[in-house]
Amino acid sequence: MIIVYFKQAWQLLKQNRFYTGIYIxxxxxxxxxxxxxxxxxxxxxxxxYPETGRNRLLIVETGKVLRPDSTRSQYGLSLETVRxxxxxxxxxxxxxxxxxGRGKNYIQPENKEPQIPVTVKYVDTGFWKVFAFSFIHGKxxxxxxxxxxxxxxxxxxxxxRRLFGNTExxxxxxxxxxxxxxxxxxxxxxxxxxxKTFAQLWMPYTAxxxxxxxxxxxxxxxxxxTFAGYALAPSVKAVDKLxxxxxxxxxxxxxxxxxxxxxIDGPDRQWRSVFxxxxxxxxxxxxxxxxxxxxxFLVLLLIPAISLSGMAESQMERRISEIGVRRAFGAPKGSLxxxxxxxxxxxxxxxxxxxxxxxxxxxxFFRDWILHWGINQMFYSVIPEGVDVxxxxxxxxxxxxFLVALGVCLxxxxxxxxIPAWHASRREIVYSLNSK
Amino acid sequence: xxxxxxxxxMNRKRxxxxxxxxxxxxxxxxxxxxxxxxxxNYNRSIRSYRDMKHTYKLExxxxxxxxxxxxxxxxxxxxxxxxxxxxxxxxxxHPDVESVALAIEASSFPGRDINTGVKYRNRxxxxxxxxxxxxxxxxxxxYFQVFRHISGDGKTAVSMNNYDWNDPExxxxxxxxxxxxxxxxxxxxxxxxxxxxRFYPDLRKEYxxxxxxxxxxxxxxxxxxxxxxxxxRINEINYHSVTIGFRTNGKTPASRFIPAFKKEMNSRxxxxxxxxxxxxxxxxxxxxxxxxxxxxxxxxxxxxxMIFFLVNMTLCLLGTFWYRVNARKEEVGIRRALGADTVSxxxxxxxxxxxxxxxxxxxAMIIEVQFVFMGxxxxxxxxxxxxxxxxxxxxxxxxxxxxxxxxxILAVMVILAVWYPARSASRITPVDALRDE
Numbered sequence: 001m002i003i004v005y006f007k008q009a010w011q012l013l014k015q016n017r018f019y020t021g022i023y024i025x026x027x028x029x030x031x032x033x034x035x036x037x038x039x040x041x042x043x044x045x046x047x048x049y050p051e052t053g054r055n056r057l058l059i060v061e062t063g064k065v066l067r068p069d070s071t072r073s074q075y076g077l078s079l080e081t082v083r084x085x086x087x088x089x090x091x092x093x094x095x096x097x098x099x100x101g102r103g104k105n106y107i108q109p110e111n112k113e114p115q116i117p118v119t120v121k122y123v124d125t126g127f128w129k130v131f132a133f134s135f136i137h138g139k140x141x142x143x144x145x146x147x148x149x150x151x152x153x154x155x156x157x158x159x160x161r162r163l164f165g166n167t168e169x170x171x172x173x174x175x176x177x178x179x180x181x182x183x184x185x186x187x188x189x190x191x192x193x194x195x196k197t198f199a200q201l202w203m204p205y206t207a208x209x210x211x212x213x214x215x216x217x218x219x220x221x222x223x224x225x226t227f228a229g230y231a232l233a234p235s236v237k238a239v240d241k242l243x244x245x246x247x248x249x250x251x252x253x254x255x256x257x258x259x260x261x262x263x264i265d266g267p268d269r270q271w272r273s274v275f276x277x278x279x280x281x282x283x284x285x286x287x288x289x290x291x292x293x294x295x296x297f298l299v300l301l302l303i304p305a306i307s308l309s310g311m312a313e314s315q316m317e318r319r320i321s322e323i324g325v326r327r328a329f330g331a332p333k334g335s336l337x338x339x340x341x342x343x344x345x346x347x348x349x350x351x352x353x354x355x356x357x358x359x360x361x362x363x364x365f366f367r368d369w370i371l372h373w374g375i376n377q378m379f380y381s382v383i384p385e386g387v388d389v390x391x392x393x394x395x396x397x398x399x400x401x402f403l404v405a406l407g408v409c410l411x412x413x414x415x416x417x418x419i420p421a422w423h424a425s426r427r428e429i430v431y432s433l434n435s436k
Numbered sequence: 437x438x439x440x441x442x443x444x445x446m447n448r449k450r451x452x453x454x455x456x457x458x459x460x461x462x463x464x465x466x467x468x469x470x471x472x473x474x475x476x477n478y479n480r481s482i483r484s485y486r487d488m489k490h491t492y493k494l495e496x497x498x499x500x501x502x503x504x505x506x507x508x509x510x511x512x513x514x515x516x517x518x519x520x521x522x523x524x525x526x527x528x529x530h531p532d533v534e535s536v537a538l539a540i541e542a543s544s545f546p547g548r549d550i551n552t553g554v555k556y557r558n559r560x561x562x563x564x565x566x567x568x569x570x571x572x573x574x575x576x577x578x579y580f581q582v583f584r585h586i587s588g589d590g591k592t593a594v595s596m597n598n599y600d601w602n603d604p605e606x607x608x609x610x611x612x613x614x615x616x617x618x619x620x621x622x623x624x625x626x627x628x629x630x631x632x633x634r635f636y637p638d639l640r641k642e643y644x645x646x647x648x649x650x651x652x653x654x655x656x657x658x659x660x661x662x663x664x665x666x667x668x669r670i671n672e673i674n675y676h677s678v679t680i681g682f683r684t685n686g687k688t689p690a691s692r693f694i695p696a697f698k699k700e701m702n703s704r705x706x707x708x709x710x711x712x713x714x715x716x717x718x719x720x721x722x723x724x725x726x727x728x729x730x731x732x733x734x735x736x737x738x739x740x741x742m743i744f745f746l747v748n749m750t751l752c753l754l755g756t757f758w759y760r761v762n763a764r765k766e767e768v769g770i771r772r773a774l775g776a777d778t779v780s781x782x783x784x785x786x787x788x789x790x791x792x793x794x795x796x797x798x799x800a801m802i803i804e805v806q807f808v809f810m811g812x813x814x815x816x817x818x819x820x821x822x823x824x825x826x827x828x829x830x831x832x833x834x835x836x837x838x839x840x841x842x843x844x845i846l847a848v849m850v851i852l853a854v855w856y857p858a859r860s861a862s863r864i865t866p867v868d869a870l871r872d873e
Contacts, residue, residue, distance in 0.1 A: 019758055026751035033744050106713065114698045115713070178503040209500070303461055303745060307752025310454030314759035317451075369733060423450075 009343035027351025030304030035359035058267040066261035078225030094129035099205035122205035138170030138185035149206040191390040305415035316424040340421035352409040463800040485650035487584035510708035513672040519708035537582035538574035547722035555631040575601040613662035753853035778862035785858035
């Protein structure tokens with residue numbers, strides 16, 4: 001039956017090219033914007049290289065202290081906190097702490113060329129287990145390198161090519177900030193969008209020049225500092241257990257601190273960390289933020305839905321006489337309603353395809369900034385010089401995005417057609433037949 | 437005529453209800469965005485009396501003890517300060533460099549100003565307090581000439597040499613600060629004293645105003661703010677935070693000047709433990725800061741939303757009117773037969789659209805007033821007490837103006853959307869239209 005409806009709709013389409021063109025264009029346009037947002041959130045939340053375990057990852061980036069004089073602070077974690085609460089985790093497959101050192105980094109090429117700015121991350125050995133980097137040459141630095149603060153680094157494929165012309169560079173030295181470092185491994189480039197892992201060069205945090213100063217600079221019972229912690233659960237199901245373990249470690253640590261009250265923000269699942277504001281927020285604020293996003297999505301669908309409804313209503317009018325005839329021959333209202341909705345679905349799906357294609361183009365061409373959309377952060381980091389925001393086809397074309405697109409089509413179609421179709425199928429038969 | 441159109445509209449109540457609803461929603465949402473852009477462009481249009489074109493920041497770095505190039509004997513304050521002065525000298529010898537500015541901390545240069553939280557007040561009248569930014573320049577080089585500061589309502593170019601910097605209490609302030617602390621009088625020769633200062637122990641308790649500069653803005657999208665310019669000599673404590681800026685003659689554009697300068701000066705500016713890390717174009721610094729503060733994204737987001745709403749609405753009108761024209765073929769035919777020309781038929785449909793828009797404006801404004809009362813329009817410093825006469829502070833006038841702008845934008849879109857269907861209607865010949873009858 002549905003095929004007959006579609007055939008009928010196809011005939012309608014051919015009869016009325018201008019109108020259907022406008023209708024499909026309007027549908028496509030509105031779906032494009034919603035899909036851009038959907039893709040942005042997909043890239044922020046889904047498992048993308050090298051953060052392929054995002055669905056079983058727990059993230060602790062900041063903590064809070066309440067001092068006896070009732071002043072409070074919020075900042076990153078200290079290494080001591082990571083050692084007390086995260087490194088000993090029993091239920092985790094792997095745990096990593098990343099030192100968030102600031103400052104600019106430059107590489108001095110061999111041939112006295114001007115310096116090359118690079119993004120550096122200071123990590124531990126667990127980092128390479130929590131995140132699934134693919135090594136092209138060499139391997140990650142070892143526990144021993146870490147402990148002896150060896151000046152050894154992992155670099156990306158593109159940086160290796162730029163400096164040496166090839167990727168087989170393990171064992172060679174580079175000069176970073178006028179200090180020689182030995183290359184121990186080369187990995188596939190990481191997209192700027194994988195914000196927890198993105199860098200062009202990774203080194204043990206013990207080898208970072210500012211590391212010791214940062215350790216001694218801590219106060220507040222050594223709880224806050226410049227580290228972020230990541231713990232990977234062995235399976236998605238085990239995440240909740242791991243969460244409990246982290247919380248119990250934190251309360252035990254807190255109890256050992258005397259009068260100082262220490263707590264962490266989180267631990268967050270990936271999707272939740274996306275909505276976490278840099279100042280941290282309460283449970284209630286989280287719900288409020290989610291409601292806010294739901295509202296924005298609704299408005300984004302409502303505006304096109306109303307405009308499409310208006311157009312559908314006009315279109316129904318032309319078919320009133322046909323509907324009258326069918327009613328006169330005994331067609332129930334329900335089946336007429338169903339038919340009108342299904343017919344319209346064809347237009348909506350055509351619009352959906354157009355919209356999805358457009359959204360890919362939009363995301364691709366505006367990838368430098370469009371992916372910052374959605375979350376109101378206090379700060380947006382400017383993309384470093386010489387960094388291209390990599391988008392892999394898998395980030396755009398995947399079942400999740402297709403399903404969301406289909407879902408949006410169905411919702412939009414229902415929002416658009418139900419009221420006009422309801423009106424049309426309920427008209428008095430006499431009136432319908434008489435309309436022309 | 438109007439009555440006629442009104443009747444036509446009422447006859448198709450239900451279909452017009454859809455368009456009206458769409459117009460209403462789009463009107464309110466669009467107004468919200470228009471209001472934001474109105475404020476933004478108003479602020480952007482306020483002149484900032486300094487000029488960042490052709491100015492650059494020199495980023496110097498120092499070798500540290502674990503690096504091979506490090507020299508211990510160059511790491512004394514005296515040697516380092518001497519090296520800094522030699523770097524300035526070499527910079528000035530560069531044929532493209534016109535003048536050099538020295539300041540303490542990067543926040544003393546445009547584009548990176550931070551919120552200091554420092555307050556000063558009028559010494560004679562303690563109730564006059566102002567939140568201020570301060571810029572600490574080194575009175576060895578002409579900071580004011582590099583950034584083309586101006587005084588006397590945009591007339592006189594300011595130079596460091598016009599003032600006496602022997603007394604470290606002497607400062608320059610902006611007109612905004614004068615208005616805030618000394619309303620209705622000249623601040624020259626007057627004293628100010630600290631009201632609140634938690635983070636900057638090296639600022640003095642009292643300063644004497646010796647000159648007034650024209651207003652500058654912290655960022656282009658904000659209004660002018662109160663600034664004081666404090667002279668500070670290089671000494672053993674602050675030499676690490678000396679920052680260098682300079683102005684070129686503008687013959688080479690920034691994109692070509694920067695790489696050429698780096699290549700040429702890389703080894704010449706390596707003195708003692710100092711070396712050239714980078715050079716940055718000040719307008720670019722400002723742009724990056726706007727980006728970091730989320731301003732750039734905010735503007736792009738709102739522009740995208742505006743386009744989205746407008747296109748949706750236009751397509752809605754286009755589709756609906758297309759159908760309406762077809763449904764009213766007979767009516768058009770009769771009108772044509774009775775002697776109406778194509779122009780008047782077209783006008784009829786366009787007037788219908790515009791009247792609908794006018795009707796929608798009333799409920800839209802009622803909804804918008806709620807937005808205003810909820811305080812959702814207090815953006816971009818419009819809520820901070822200001823000492824200038826700014827149009828957006830007159831809420832009622834701003835409300836009318838932004839609504840008018842919204843109506844005009846929508847009217848253009850309505851005309852565009854209705855025009856094509858109306859044209860095809862006006863081309864219907866009476867014979868065709870009335871054949872069925």
